[in-house]
Amino acid sequence: MTHPFQCIATVQLPGRDEYLAAACGPKVFLVNAGKGEIASEWSASSLTTATSNGNDDAAGTSERPAKKQKTSNAASHAPNIIKLTVSLSQQYIVAVTDDKVIHVFEITGHGELKALSQRCMPKRPCAIQVLPDNATIICADKFGDVYSLPLLPSDAALTQNASPGAEHVDVMKTDEATFKPSATNLTVHTERNRKALEAQMQQKNFSAKKEPLKFEHKLLLGHVSMLTDVVFATRQVDGKQRSHIITADRDEHIRISRAPPQSHVIEGYCLGHSEFVSKLCLIPGTDILVSGGGDSWLGVWDWPSFKLRRKFDIRAAVLDTIRQDAEVSGADKTDTIKKADKDVVVSGLWTAPFANAKGKQETALLVACERRPSLLIIPISRLMLKKDESMTQTRVGHSVLDVTCIGDSVVLSLDTRSAGPGRLQPMKLFQSSGNDKGAVDYERDEEMDAKLKCLTKSSTDAHADDKALDELLYGVANLRKRRGWGDDAGGTQVDPSDTKRDDNGTEAMDVEDDLTVHKP
């Protein structure tokens, strides 16, 4: 089995060769796309092994027991890379591994990756961006918070201490004198709670607070929901630059806040999605924001006014592929199509330039749906129309994991784990001259394909079975809420009894709260 490249990105230093950065399991490759050779390679190593021996248990981290298991299992393997991004200056690469660590690399003159820092975040990062100042990272996490960190930590010694182990709770003996339960006999009334309080008063050792992060960081804003994406948007107002942070969450919200130092000011919300939002995409040169997620349409927003310009339907296009798949596999068509509404899950949104019929440069939106073997290509000019919902569907045969533009070609990373070759598929976009006026067509970019051969040929066997790979690559559908538990039982709304409501509506105090998605 060949491990797919879960993230790809382009590095384009002015006056130098173009590089493609590709993450494969725990490894990052940097390929010189001009010369067609691998310039450097880096592998994340498991730094957590030391702490996975049971320290976790003693400390009572904030993870559920089941999840603790998962992290310690993961620790025996090298951590996988889950995000990869390049600074605007093209000088730095930032990678996030699934042990919550943010890695910063400098790209040296000869395309070498020089690891500069590793910082372990308190919660798993879901989205990360280097701001245009090339000095700040913003990181949105699973717990709903957005932090800013300096790209280059000011004190190197401090960051070295902040190895992944540091986030684990240290059992500290607190002075008896300093600890006082915040509950008193006046605030707890039931017998059981009184007893618990008494026991607490007599207890001598307390497993104390989490250690604060040992590196410079700032909490900018937060949702009480899992964040799924974050983008930084700038626009000119009265000749002055105004910057914003746009965050998307699992509870259908898109929030627009001011950028630091005023990130406490919420300017507004783009509301209208009825399912989770998983991806945001700003259209360069416009005030248009495109959002996608669990709804069978893309939101096209005029984000400065928080207005939904249109819902761009992609259901038909996705249905089309599902129908074709069903025909191939011989599955029951009506059944598959019935489920299709829930199957439309946008997992990726990108923009790519293309030359229109007059040779002028335009932009196209590229849309990937999770586990769907095609990519939708929509020219921005069509996105802005009121009605037209036509688009170009490229059948690429495998699901699209990531997309990046390098030179004038668009490189797709595909999940070809069983099929073998073709993990990276470069193509060129152009405006078709056929009947469908304005549509974008594509052809394979053989030249780039040859250049990337060095990478796809290299043996990059990661120890991953199908299940582990699925977990790494396809998390978006799990964001969907299981609503209306009566609905699935044949559509009849069961009248909930009180006890059931209690189960559903409230939870015991000791049950750990976490913003995890509970899988069915």
Place this chain on the structure above:
Amino acid sequence: MAGPPNKRQKRDDKQEGQMPQKKFYRQRAHANPFSDHDLTYPETPEAMNWGDHYPSYVATVPAAVPKDDPVATEDGNDYGVPRMTKQVEVADIGCGFGGLLFALAPKMPETLILGLEIRTSVTEFVQEKAKALRVQHSPESVPGGYQNVSCIRANTMKFLPNFFAKAQLSKIFLCFPDPHFKARKHKARIVSTTLNSEYAFVVRPGGRVYTITDVEDLHRWMVEHFEAHPSFERVEGEELEGDEVLKVMTTETEEGKKVERNGGTKYVAVFTRLEDPPWP
């Protein structure tokens, strides 16, 4: 299963206009604000049907019917919900059995007051009580006739912006919130640096946020977090004189009465919403 359905049936036994009995609506006091629950909430504030909650304030001109075009239009009236003559301006977040709501309603007869509560049974109780009070009292006997008070089930920590537009509210009450004693639960508290930004979003400049609790630690936590937030400033001393709702809040909430019975201490704090700073 014998107990609860019985309780449910007994709720229905009462006559129309009769007050609901609290004992049939009790529900344990802790809800996990992070879980999905089975909530209903509007996609956006414009899609919220307030007519069901404040029937006396529905505008007589029929509202626009939804258009075929799914695209939201500029005026935001295409959700098929009735237009209202007034908007909700006062929110009691975690209103419980609604003691404060029903005490405030006659004192602010011209203002729509809304309780938000995460527990289903407790929400139902408040809704029933509002209905009963509306039957029992006319606007002549009691100012407002309790037409200006209602309650919805909501998880405000997640969905506050789904109900209220920017600067819609003049007052928010946070009365006797769940203290979440454990340090690792502090993110579940109703007051936090990041949530305060959402309160600032829905409260208009000059509006006020009121907090009350019997847990001193929580009081300090709330004061600390509101004072640290650049959009809020604590109001103290003589500036509070003449704020009648403050007195009502201290004495009229159900939880406040319980604290008084048990001889507890009540800690009160008031904060005002400042203007947003100019863009840098």
